Amino acid sequence: MTDRKSTGGALDRRTTLKLGAAGLGAAAFGFPAIVRAQTDAIRIGHLTPMTGFLGALGGYAVLGIKMAEEEINQAGGVMGRPIQVISEDSINPDTAATKAQRMLDRDGAAFLMGEISSASALAISQVAARNKRLFLSIGARSDTLRGKSCNKYMFCVDIPNTVMVNAVGSALLRDNMVKGKRFVTLTADYVFGHDLLRAAKAFFAAHGGNLVGDELVATDVTDFSPYLLKIRQARPDVVCSNLAGNQVTNLIKQYAEFGLPYPIVGFNLNTADAWAAGEGNLSGTWPTVWYHTLDTPGSKAFVEKFVKKNGKPPENHAWIQYISLKLMAEAMNAAKSTDSETLGAYLEKGTQFDILKARKAYFRAWDHQLIQEAYPFTVKPKAQIKDKWDMLQLGAAVPNPDQPLESIYPTREQNPCSL
Amino acid sequence: MEFVFLLEQVVNGLVLGGYYLLIALGLSLIFSVGGVVNLAHGAFYALGAYAALEIRARLGFAPAVILSPVAVGVLGIAFERLLLRRFYRADPILSLLVTFGLAMVAEQAIRMIWGAAPLPVAIPAALKGPVMVGDFLFSRYRLLLLAIVVAVLAGIWFLLNRTAFGSVVRAGVQKPDMVAALGIRLQPYMTAIVVLGVGMAALGGALFAPITTVHPAMGAEIMTVAFVVVVIGGLGSFWGVVLAAVLVGVVRGLTIHFLPAAGEASMYVLMFLVLLLRPRGLLGERIEKFE
Numbered sequence: 001m002t003d004r005k006s007t008g009g010a011l012d013r014r015t016t017l018k019l020g021a022a023g024l025g026a027a028a029f030g031f032p033a034i035v036r037a038q039t040d041a042i043r044i045g046h047l048t049p050m051t052g053f054l055g056a057l058g059g060y061a062v063l064g065i066k067m068a069e070e071e072i073n074q075a076g077g078v079m080g081r082p083i084q085v086i087s088e089d090s091i092n093p094d095t096a097a098t099k100a101q102r103m104l105d106r107d108g109a110a111f112l113m114g115e116i117s118s119a120s121a122l123a124i125s126q127v128a129a130r131n132k133r134l135f136l137s138i139g140a141r142s143d144t145l146r147g148k149s150c151n152k153y154m155f156c157v158d159i160p161n162t163v164m165v166n167a168v169g170s171a172l173l174r175d176n177m178v179k180g181k182r183f184v185t186l187t188a189d190y191v192f193g194h195d196l197l198r199a200a201k202a203f204f205a206a207h208g209g210n211l212v213g214d215e216l217v218a219t220d221v222t223d224f225s226p227y228l229l230k231i232r233q234a235r236p237d238v239v240c241s242n243l244a245g246n247q248v249t250n251l252i253k254q255y256a257e258f259g260l261p262y263p264i265v266g267f268n269l270n271t272a273d274a275w276a277a278g279e280g281n282l283s284g285t286w287p288t289v290w291y292h293t294l295d296t297p298g299s300k301a302f303v304e305k306f307v308k309k310n311g312k313p314p315e316n317h318a319w320i321q322y323i324s325l326k327l328m329a330e331a332m333n334a335a336k337s338t339d340s341e342t343l344g345a346y347l348e349k350g351t352q353f354d355i356l357k358a359r360k361a362y363f364r365a366w367d368h369q370l371i372q373e374a375y376p377f378t379v380k381p382k383a384q385i386k387d388k389w390d391m392l393q394l395g396a397a398v399p400n401p402d403q404p405l406e407s408i409y410p411t412r413e414q415n416p417c418s419l
Numbered sequence: 420m421e422f423v424f425l426l427e428q429v430v431n432g433l434v435l436g437g438y439y440l441l442i443a444l445g446l447s448l449i450f451s452v453g454g455v456v457n458l459a460h461g462a463f464y465a466l467g468a469y470a471a472l473e474i475r476a477r478l479g480f481a482p483a484v485i486l487s488p489v490a491v492g493v494l495g496i497a498f499e500r501l502l503l504r505r506f507y508r509a510d511p512i513l514s515l516l517v518t519f520g521l522a523m524v525a526e527q528a529i530r531m532i533w534g535a536a537p538l539p540v541a542i543p544a545a546l547k548g549p550v551m552v553g554d555f556l557f558s559r560y561r562l563l564l565l566a567i568v569v570a571v572l573a574g575i576w577f578l579l580n581r582t583a584f585g586s587v588v589r590a591g592v593q594k595p596d597m598v599a600a601l602g603i604r605l606q607p608y609m610t611a612i613v614v615l616g617v618g619m620a621a622l623g624g625a626l627f628a629p630i631t632t633v634h635p636a637m638g639a640e641i642m643t644v645a646f647v648v649v650v651i652g653g654l655g656s657f658w659g660v661v662l663a664a665v666l667v668g669v670v671r672g673l674t675i676h677f678l679p680a681a682g683e684a685s686m687y688v689l690m691f692l693v694l695l696l697r698p699r700g701l702l703g704e705r706i707e708k709f710e
Contacts, residue, residue: 051636052636055634056536056537056634059530059535059536060535215675216679216680217679218683218684221682221683222632222637222640223631225434225435225558225672226431226432226675226676227675229424229556230424230675230679233424246632246634249537250632253541253629253630253632254630254631256542258558259548259558260549272536272537273537275537276537276538276539278541278629279541280541
């Protein structure tokens with residue numbers, strides 16, 4: 001054995017290692033943002049993941065909501081008062097719940113909004129319900145949030161999993177890629193992924209698709225090679241991704257790396273993750289809630305302003321946070337209140353909001369979700385790509401203009417929500 | 420057929436182990452020589468990836484893989500001279516706090532310079548795609564990676580065991596006072612080891628950028644695995660780290676084959692078992708000695 005003293009004084013290597021493990025553990029906790037006090041401002045608690053596998057999306061989310069905050073304050077605020085958005089990293093469901101409670105108790109937040117992670121959104125919604133305060137769940141897509149776990153104080157903005165499956169599904173049905181085909185799915189192993197898998201299974205069952213393999217993938221997986229080998233062993237007709245965040249980027253890159261011949265489709269993809277995939281790696285059909293090439297005057301003006309300010313086009317989470325704060329400001333002005341009960345009652349009335357899409361959107365009273373258009377997209381051929389942001393070809397909006405918006409959403413029979 | 424599937428996972432796990440090794444070996448080296456657990460090691464991996472991305476945009480893929488570790492190695496000199504050196508003999512909690520803090524500073528700096536969104540990096544077209552060996556599927560790119568890892572490993576082993584430099588380092592690990600008594604200053608050797616360690620991490624980052632997501636927190640992601648590998652292998656044992664890296668890769672592959680949801684948990688279970696049955700780690704009896 002070595003003389004310990006000689007290598008490092010009082011240092012005991014095993015102790016050092018234990019402390020090292022503790023240090024790595026501590027990395028899981030974040031550090032609170034600095035809250036600047038501002039009297040008479042309407043404070044809004046905003047939680048979103050800024051680190052971890054959804055962190056990149058959260059970066060865009062903050063840019064989007066800050067831009068809306070500035071615009072609202074420049075236009076005179078809400079009811080003559082400025083608004084102040086307190087943004088913090090939600091990190092994980094436990095921390096998100098703790099921070100949500102603190103924002104209400106200590107930071108004087110009138111209500112809460114934000115999130116991308118369905119698991120954290122669920123945790124925050126419970127805090128909101130306990131405190132009888134409004135929570136606008138912006139970027140979380142799990143059906144459960146609008147279904148079994150819906151509550152009186154939560155309103156959901158993003159399209160739910162069922163709508164994403166329907167948006168891509170309609171394109172797949174058109175291309176004859178469902179009936180009698182063998183599917184293998186890769187699913188993010190948390191509430192969102194499970195939920196998406198359920199929606200996908202329902203779709204396959206309804207349209208004669210055959211699910212021959214389904215793999216659960218932990219959210220911190222960076223290497224997909226063992227999964228790719230399993231896919232090849234199953235020899236499916238179509239590979240289907242129910243993954244989230246960085247997972248999708250990693251899968252796409254490694255799928256191209258291993259050169260598997262099966263077409264790949266997915267029921268969830270955020271544009272930041274598509275952009276990160278790298279040239280020539282992405283293929284297939286995917287759903288989206290919004291894309292910066294969407295051809296409406298409102299959307300174009302928003303994109304132009306965002307690019308000027310940030311030097312890059314907005315991702316869908318920037319857009320959705322922007323329109324969410326805008327519609328809350330509109331609601332507060334119209335209801336002349338920041339009280340959660342009053343605002344909730346106002347949103348339930350089904351007011352039509354301009355969300356920069358061709359058709360206006362509204363909250364459905366019985367399950368509190370925003371009813372809006374969705375889009376499938378495919379990847380542009382290389383020759384047509386203008387710049388690195390311009391890699392996706394947005395398909396026609398679903399549902400068709402002659403169909404009611406609700407036709408792509410779960411019906412009252414399908415959705416087990418009772419408020 | 421089932422057996423062939425398993426064999427395929429085992430071989431794939433070996434390749435993956437090579438990647439873990441690039442990060443873990445440096446961590447283990449710095450720990451053996453300086454007695455410091457460098458929690459900022461992942462940050463150098465991330466910096467390697469980002470540096471490679473910048474160099475590649477200007478000079479191409481191969482220069483990026485070579486120059487990125489060199490650039491990060493230079494940063495390593497500053498890191499060792501200005502910071503790490505002061506903590507070799509201090510209370511371990513201090514070095515942990517400092518390197519942990521540095522890891523956060525580095526991650527935030529990356530976020531400020533390159534943005535929070537992941538950046539696109541692709542495999543060079545010539546290296547993309549599968550290679551079939553019999554009925555086995557390999558990624559062409561990963562085979563290249565494996566070759567590089569084996570070369571680096573052989574180089575490090577040779578350096579430590581067959582050169583005067585290696586003799587001093589190994590002597591310094593065991594009896595620094597004796598080395599000093601012989602009139603040899605250990606400090607330049609320490610610097611060299613740290614440069615070597617962070618350079619390997621940067622090489623890992625440069626090589627893995629095309630197949631994983633390049634984002635600011637990528638360093639924190641890899642750090643946990645590297646740490647687990649070092650603990651399983653046994654502190655300061657060169658072959659222990661090699662064995663552990665390969666083992667973690669293979670066990671993960673096999674677990675995913677049978678129980679995909681438990682894939683990421685498998686390495687912690689492995690660590691748990693090793694610590695329970697053999698607290699020193701697999702090859703830990705030759706603690707603090709490289710051979």
